[in-house]
Amino acid sequence: xxxxxxxxxxxxxxxxxxxxxxxxxxxxxxxxxxxxxxxxxxxxxxxxxxxxxxxxxxxxxxxxxxxxxxxxxxxxxxxxxxxxxxxxxxxxxxxxxxxxxxxxxxxxxxxxxxxxxxxxxxxxxxxxxxxxxxxxxxxxxxxxxxxxxxxxxxxxxxxxxxxxxxxxxxxxxxxxxxxxxxxxxxxxxxxxxxxxxxxxxxxxxxxxxxxxxxxxxxxxxxxxxxxxxxxxxxxxxxxxxxxxxxxxxxxxxxxxxxxxxxxxxxxxxxxxxxxxxxxxxxxxxxxxxxxxxxxxxxxxxxxxxxxxxxxxx
Amino acid sequence: xxxxxxxxxxxxxxxxxxxxxxxxxxxxxxxxxxxxxxxxxxxxxxxxxxxxxxxxxxxxxxxxxxxxxxxxxxxxxxxxxxxxxxxxxxxxxxxxxxxxxxxxxxxxxxxxxxxxxxxxxxxxxxxxxxxxxxxxxxxxxxxxxxxxxxxxxxxxxxxxxxxxxxxxxxxxxxxxxxxxxxxxxxxxxxxxxxxxxxxxxxxxxxxxxxxxxxxxxxxxxxxxxxxxxxxxxxxxxxxxxxxxxxxxxxxxxxxxxxxxxxxxxxxxxxxxxxxxxxxxxxxxxxxxxxxxxxxxxxxxxxxxxxxxxxxxxxxxxxxxxxxxxxxxxxxxxxxxxxxxxxxxxxxxxxxxxxxxxxxxxxxxxxxxxxxxxxxxxxxxxxxxxxxxxxxxxxxxxxxxxxxxxxxxxxxxxxxxxxxxxxxxxxxxxxxxxxxxxxxxxxxxxxxxxx
Numbered sequence: 135x136x137x138x139x140x141x142x143x144x145x146x147x148x149x150x151x152x153x154x155x156x157x158x159x160x161x162x163x164x165x166x167x168x169x170x171x172x173x174x175x176x177x178x179x180x181x182x183x184x185x186x187x188x189x190x191x192x193x194x195x196x197x198x199x200x201x202x203x204x205x206x207x208x209x210x211x212x213x214x215x216x217x218x219x220x221x222x223x224x225x226x227x228x229x230x231x232x233x234x235x236x237x238x239x240x241x242x243x244x245x246x247x248x249x250x251x252x253x254x255x256x257x258x259x260x261x262x263x264x265x266x267x268x269x270x271x272x273x274x275x276x277x278x279x280x281x282x283x284x285x286x287x288x289x290x291x292x293x294x295x296x297x298x299x300x301x302x303x304x305x306x307x308x309x310x311x312x313x314x315x316x317x318x319x320x321x322x323x324x325x326x327x328x329x330x331x332x333x334x335x336x337x338x339x340x341x342x343x344x345x346x347x348x349x350x351x352x353x354x355x356x357x358x359x360x361x362x363x364x365x366x367x368x369x370x371x372x373x374x375x376x377x378x379x380x381x382x383x384x385x386x387x388x389x390x391x392x393x394x395x396x397x398x399x400x401x402x403x404x405x406x407x408x409x410x411x412x413x414x415x416x417x418x419x420x421x422x423x424x425x426x427x428x429x430x431x432x433x434x435x436x437x438x439x440x441x442x443x444x445x446x447x
Numbered sequence: 448x449x450x451x452x453x454x455x456x457x458x459x460x461x462x463x464x465x466x467x468x469x470x471x472x473x474x475x476x477x478x479x480x481x482x483x484x485x486x487x488x489x490x491x492x493x494x495x496x497x498x499x500x501x502x503x504x505x506x507x508x509x510x511x512x513x514x515x516x517x518x519x520x521x522x523x524x525x526x527x528x529x530x531x532x533x534x535x536x537x538x539x540x541x542x543x544x545x546x547x548x549x550x551x552x553x554x555x556x557x558x559x560x561x562x563x564x565x566x567x568x569x570x571x572x573x574x575x576x577x578x579x580x581x582x583x584x585x586x587x588x589x590x591x592x593x594x595x596x597x598x599x600x601x602x603x604x605x606x607x608x609x610x611x612x613x614x615x616x617x618x619x620x621x622x623x624x625x626x627x628x629x630x631x632x633x634x635x636x637x638x639x640x641x642x643x644x645x646x647x648x649x650x651x652x653x654x655x656x657x658x659x660x661x662x663x664x665x666x667x668x669x670x671x672x673x674x675x676x677x678x679x680x681x682x683x684x685x686x687x688x689x690x691x692x693x694x695x696x697x698x699x700x701x702x703x704x705x706x707x708x709x710x711x712x713x714x715x716x717x718x719x720x721x722x723x724x725x726x727x728x729x730x731x732x733x734x735x736x737x738x739x740x741x742x743x744x745x746x747x748x749x750x751x752x753x754x755x756x757x758x759x760x761x762x763x764x765x766x767x768x769x770x771x772x773x774x775x776x777x778x779x780x781x782x783x784x785x786x787x788x789x790x791x792x793x794x795x796x797x798x799x800x801x802x803x804x805x806x807x808x809x810x811x812x813x814x815x816x817x818x819x820x821x822x823x824x825x826x827x828x829x830x831x832x833x834x835x836x837x838x839x840x841x842x843x844x845x846x847x848x849x850x851x852x853x854x855x856x857x858x859x860x861x862x863x864x865x866x867x868x869x870x871x872x873x874x875x876x877x878x879x880x881x882x883x884x885x886x887x888x889x890x891x892x893x894x895x896x897x
Contacts, residue, residue, distance in 0.1 A: 195548045196569030197776070280707040281648055282726060301656055301708025303869045390539070392658040393708065393868035395861065409541040411853040412565050414548065 189419035206419035219403035238322025260320035271387025329363030490779040496553035500531030511809035525782040554777035561660035568893035572602040573773040583792040591815040597894040603770035607812035619728035637755040641705035644728035651705035653727035655715035669693035672760040686881035694873035737811040766845040858883035
């Protein structure tokens with residue numbers, strides 16, 4: 135403390151120099167922040183404004199623009215394929231979000247305790263997330279191909295030998311969900327692990343002394359204290375399942391939106407409208423509505439849960 | 448260097464990477480990346496986008512593109528610089544469209560019939576007619592230019608014709624005690640033979656299952672065999688007996704379990720990854736498979752036969768193929784058009800030989816020009832084996848790949864997927880597709896739909 139006082143006194147003795155340094159520090163901070171800020175501005179904020187403007191035009195992708203006001207938004211109301219894409223996305227979200235949450239949390243609890251080789255196990259569980267989604271798509275295509283896929287053959291004793299996991303409309307979406315969960319659970323495990331490591335061990339020790347079993351410790355100590363982490367995982371997995379990489383890249387590689395449009399998510403549909411059909415204005419209009427929806431849902435979740443601090447209310 | 452709190456001179460050595468150096472390096476890298484992303488604005492430096500890039504293994508197609516551009520560059524002030532786009536990104540991706548949307552499309556590029564109308568209606572294609580040598584149009588075989596022509600003007604020059612047939616595995620036929628006389632000619636025979644060829648590890652037949660332009664392309668012949676079509680006189684004619692029959696035929700291959708719902712490798716156009724590895728015994732594919740099988744699995748024994756037809760139907764196949772096109776808003780459209788015309792439509796001996804080498808040496812195609820076909824025959828290129836069958840039996844049944852707008856293609860694609868993979872009734876699917884097409888045609892303005 136004495137040393138600190140000494141330092142403070144010396145610094146206070148040279149106010150002009152300190153102000154100059156503070157200015158330089160501030161300038162340096164802005165410069166270091168600039169790449170990220172410029173990136174966000176150029177690649178997120180400005181495109182969002184452009185998308186909003188684009189949604190009011192008929193745009194064919196060859197430099198031809200025609201003002202049509204809100205026609206693109208009206209068109210959405212009578213587009214059955216958009217309704218179908220929304221249906222696919224809702225099913226995907228309903229399956230993916232809770233499953234990836236449960237697997238991520240379960241794995242984090244499993245590898246929370248130290249045991250020999252825990253680092254290797256954590257790395258292996260996270261590994262799928264470090265791979266390219268295109269590689270993952272090709273890998274699963276190979277494993278699940280009709281009749282000859284390794285996993286298809288393993289399913290024979292269970293009557294699944296004739297199932298086309300990626301080609302049958304009944305199976306394609308659940309298969310796509312499971313592959314997505316496999317891909318993302320390692321990342322979510324890491325997030326939960328960070329949350330678990332933040333829990334003060336004294337709370338758990340106290341619960342243990344009070345005779346709480348494993349389930350009671352989880353239910354009454356870990357779960358409430360993981361609230362903010364759970365909320366973060368929930369929000370990010372919700373957004374990722376609607377607009378994230380796996381909502382497009384995996385679909386593109388695995389099924390091209392088929393079979394029979396059963397994996398045509400809303401993001402894939404937007405891509406088709408823009409780049410396959412040349413309806414850039416319409417694609418922008420759907421994007422605007424999608425972003426609005428996500429902003430509203432996220433804000434509502436923040437409001438209702440207080441940022442995941444339900445237990446603190 | 449001073450420490451912030453004390454103002455004392457630091458005794459620690461100056462770090463190798465200072466904050467200033469880090470910022471400078473970051474800005475430098477950013478600038479370098481931005482500059483490298485910029486293309487050339489030089490009107491004498493034309494970009495030519497294609498998907499026949501150099502490969503680690505010898506590539507006859509890549510060699511042809513290089514030799515053609517090299518030859519042009521040796522003799523002209525305006526240089527043509529090939530830029531290779533990965534096949535998956537070019538065929539199904541957004542690379543080309545994104546470039547056009549950004550106003551920086553290539554000067555010369557390859558275009559498929561499926562994309563033709565969208566680009567033509569968008570004003571992206573230059574009229575090549577004034578640049579064609581005398582007699583060049585007449586040299587193209589009947590129908591070859593039709594789907595690249597609008598109001599009598601040619602907007603793209605086809606480089607090849609790629610007809611579809613069925614390839615079959617001779618050993619699988621022998622194992623199933625089937626002889627050449629058992630090769631199916633009708634849909635019913637095809638289903639029966641396919642059933643006999645199906646076993647625990649192998650499918651009897653393979654048709655495309657992934658939705659997209661390619662699936663439509665390979666399905667159209669079955670629609671045409673019964674006299675069907677999609678659009679005539681500005682109205683949908685899709686809801687027909689022919690369409691219901693063709694949809695029902697593909698559905699039946701699934702109901703009987705003789706065809707997979709998902710293919711290996713690159714899909715039903717990829718014979719080395721499917722037919723040659725025993726995934727299926729019969730596979731619908733194009734003439735390109737002759738070269739694929741020869742280079743990748745030279746010992747594989749196979750044969751071909753024409754697409755099966757319905758009882759009372761007519762023999763017809765789809766003649767796909769890519770074309771060279773010129774960006775009307777490119778840096779130097781006139782020079783680009785002169786290059787395209789020289790590369791593919793020259794009527795002198797060198798030009799004919801250049802086109803022959805693409806169609807019979809670099810790839811296996813049917814040449815779209817009469818003079819080139821004759822030159823190939825003179826070289827003995829179509830005098831034996833399966834290529835002879837293509838030239839003598841398949842060529843007369845050719846019909847050009849249609850140039851339906853995306854909305855028409857998508858309506859038909861949905862009907863195919865719905866019946867083939869979900870097993871829905873062909874009648875309902877055909878009616879629904881027809882309604883969608885009619886709805887679209889009400890507001891369609893653009894080149895005629897062929």
